[in-house]
Amino acid sequence: MKQQWWKESVVYQIYPRSFNDSNGDGIGDLRGIIQKLDYLKELGIDVVWLSPVYKSPNDDMGYDISDYQEIMDEFGTLHDWEELLAGMHERGIKLMMDLVVNHTSDEHPWFIEAHKTKDNSHRDYYIWRPGKEGREPNNWLSFFGGSAWEYDQVTGEYYLHLFSKKQPDLNWENPAVRSEVFALMRWWLDKGVDGFRMDVINLISKVPGLPDAQVRSPDRYQWGGQYFVHGPRLLEFLQEMKREALEPYDTITVGEAAAVTTEQAVELTDEENGPLNMVFQFEHMSLDRDLDDRTARAVKRWKLLDLKQVMTRWEKALEGRGWNSLYLSNHDQPRQVSRFGDDGRYRVESAKLLGTFLHLLQGTPYIYQGEELGMTNVAFDSVEEYRDIAARNRYRELVEERGMQPGEALQLVNVGSRDNARTPMQWDDSDNAGFTSGTPWIKVNPNYREINAKQAVADPQSIFHYYQQLIQLRKANPVMVEGRYDLILPEDEEIYAFTRTLDDDRLLVILNFTTGTPVFRLSEEITVNSPELLISNYSVDAAEDLRQLTLKPFEARVYRLH
Numbered sequence: 001m002k003q004q005w006w007k008e009s010v011v012y013q014i015y016p017r018s019f020n021d022s023n024g025d026g027i028g029d030l031r032g033i034i035q036k037l038d039y040l041k042e043l044g045i046d047v048v049w050l051s052p053v054y055k056s057p058n059d060d061m062g063y064d065i066s067d068y069q070e071i072m073d074e075f076g077t078l079h080d081w082e083e084l085l086a087g088m089h090e091r092g093i094k095l096m097m098d099l100v101v102n103h104t105s106d107e108h109p110w111f112i113e114a115h116k117t118k119d120n121s122h123r124d125y126y127i128w129r130p131g132k133e134g135r136e137p138n139n140w141l142s143f144f145g146g147s148a149w150e151y152d153q154v155t156g157e158y159y160l161h162l163f164s165k166k167q168p169d170l171n172w173e174n175p176a177v178r179s180e181v182f183a184l185m186r187w188w189l190d191k192g193v194d195g196f197r198m199d200v201i202n203l204i205s206k207v208p209g210l211p212d213a214q215v216r217s218p219d220r221y222q223w224g225g226q227y228f229v230h231g232p233r234l235l236e237f238l239q240e241m242k243r244e245a246l247e248p249y250d251t252i253t254v255g256e257a258a259a260v261t262t263e264q265a266v267e268l269t270d271e272e273n274g275p276l277n278m279v280f281q282f283e284h285m286s287l288d289r290d291l292d293d294r295t296a297r298a299v300k301r302w303k304l305l306d307l308k309q310v311m312t313r314w315e316k317a318l319e320g321r322g323w324n325s326l327y328l329s330n331h332d333q334p335r336q337v338s339r340f341g342d343d344g345r346y347r348v349e350s351a352k353l354l355g356t357f358l359h360l361l362q363g364t365p366y367i368y369q370g371e372e373l374g375m376t377n378v379a380f381d382s383v384e385e386y387r388d389i390a391a392r393n394r395y396r397e398l399v400e401e402r403g404m405q406p407g408e409a410l411q412l413v414n415v416g417s418r419d420n421a422r423t424p425m426q427w428d429d430s431d432n433a434g435f436t437s438g439t440p441w442i443k444v445n446p447n448y449r450e451i452n453a454k455q456a457v458a459d460p461q462s463i464f465h466y467y468q469q470l471i472q473l474r475k476a477n478p479v480m481v482e483g484r485y486d487l488i489l490p491e492d493e494e495i496y497a498f499t500r501t502l503d504d505d506r507l508l509v510i511l512n513f514t515t516g517t518p519v520f521r522l523s524e525e526i527t528v529n530s531p532e533l534l535i536s537n538y539s540v541d542a543a544e545d546l547r548q549l550t551l552k553p554f555e556a557r558v559y560r561l562h
């Protein structure tokens with residue numbers, strides 16, 4: 001395996017709108033991030049992934065870009081951005097920008113031109129089709145609900161939008177589109193950015209002819225993925241991007257890859273000639289969803305055996321071939337402690353357990369803002385409090401189209417909503433959690449008086465300090481980066497345990513994912529001489545016999561076995 005700085009790094013994701021507001025307008029901004037750089041330095045992270053800060057009408061909170069070379073007014077100016085980058089680099093922190101190029105905003109000048117006339121010079125920047133017998137050109141569905149096609153009155157044709165109708169898909173078949181994208185990437189690289197997180201990058205190549213998705217039954221979700229996920233020209237487009245934009249620079253890249261398989265991920269991240277460093281896969285994010293059930297996209301209880309099976313498959317498939325990214329949270333997902341841990345009695349313990357899990361797998365760990373504090377889901381009591389287009393559309397669909405009771409629909413939206421992750425960062429116990437002196441754009445989670453950064457930084461037993469310790473351990477122990485992953489106790493439904501091995505250095509990771517007290521038994525095949533405890537979320541009695549341990553609720557331990 002090649003040594004690479006991006007394998008050794010820990011990435012921290014900032015969702016700028018919700019991070020820190022410097023001027024009291026209720027919206028997080030770039031100067032707000034500058035004020036918190038020392039906090040990030042103290043945590044010890046190496047790289048920041050900044051969610052989009054470009055000019056945008058914010059139909060999808062910045063993922064709809066109307067100018068790739070300008071900063072959104074509410075967030076500040078290019079000058080602020082330069083200061084932010086300098087402040088990061090001074091502290092040895094690298095910056096990854098979010099690259100959203102599967103689509104633009106419909107307010108981008110390219111689209112404004114494109115829908116003026118059918119023969120406009122920019123028409124072919126997007127994907128236009130005439131209707132079929134007075135209907136949409138095909139049956140594909142948008143990720144945010146409804147058809148993926150919007151009829152344009154002006155030119156009498158439909159355009160494709162896999163996300164909101166204000167996010168028309170770019171036509172990557174058009175070489176002019178590709179060269180515009182590569183040029184804007186070089187523009188940011190020349191300004192000093194260290195890499196990109198690439199939004200839904202595996203959707204950019206569509207199967208020519210745009211065939212109808214197969215319809216299985218009317219209430220099944222038929223979204224057309226087979227014709228646009230990892231499409232026929234994806235690798236070619238990304239190789240071209242590597243050549244034309246990335247190669248001359250020393251970058252970190254991660255492709256967001258909805259529905260990606262392990263085989264596809266190996267192609268994308270291959271050590272020798274893959275176009276990307278790593279991808280975000282989604283299989284573990286689907287363990288509590290029934291994505292096939294269109295009526296509810298139902299939430300179901302996830303099972304530890306499934307989690308083991310999925311993570312082990314990803315670890316093994318990419319071992320020595322590609323590279324994994326490790327995450328349980330981001331701006332699109334509910335809070336991890338509420339979802340995979342316990343946000344009540346064992347909030348602190350389970351948050352530490354989940355952190356141990358992520359940092360001990362093989363791959364590059366990603367921390368989402370507030371995860372290091374154990375921030376939790378929020379339950380809004382009315383749909384008006386939601387800001388996310390996906391949540392609002394989903395509620396409307398459940399109530400209006402499926403006839404669900406409003407209370408029940410709200411409950412479903414509450415557990416799954418992306419806004420769970422988007423409530424303001426909880427800095428201290430003052431009004432609005434110290435996020436803003438004004439009115440926040442989205443409600444603050446009422447638990448901020450107890451859960452906040454000020455408390456966490458002051459308390460040596462906090463989740464924050466535990467994360468700090470995990471990050472330091474990674475720097476001191478190459479086995480955490482390079483060591484081979486091997487699952488042990490594959491059938492255990494309560495304990496997730498594995499080893500990491502690099503030459504004669506071996507770590508043992510023991511994680512009790514339950515509120516119970518199961519017994520961990522170590523097989524004789526694994527040799528142990530004078531084990532050394534590296535980290536744990538409870539105090540541990542040194543005399544305990546590692547061969548047989550009674551674990552406490554959500555207990556996590558990592559040993560070095562000699």
Ligand code: TEU
Pocket residue numbers: 060063064100143163199200256258331332333390418
């Ligand atoms: O997300 C893509 C994506 O797959 C999401 O639609 C995901 O399925 C959903 O959010 C889960 O709830 C990316 C961005 O991360 C997201 O914020 C954007 O809305 C989307 O692309 C469109 O740009």
Ligand code: CA
Pocket residue numbers: 021022023024025026027028029074
């Ligand atoms: Ca502001």
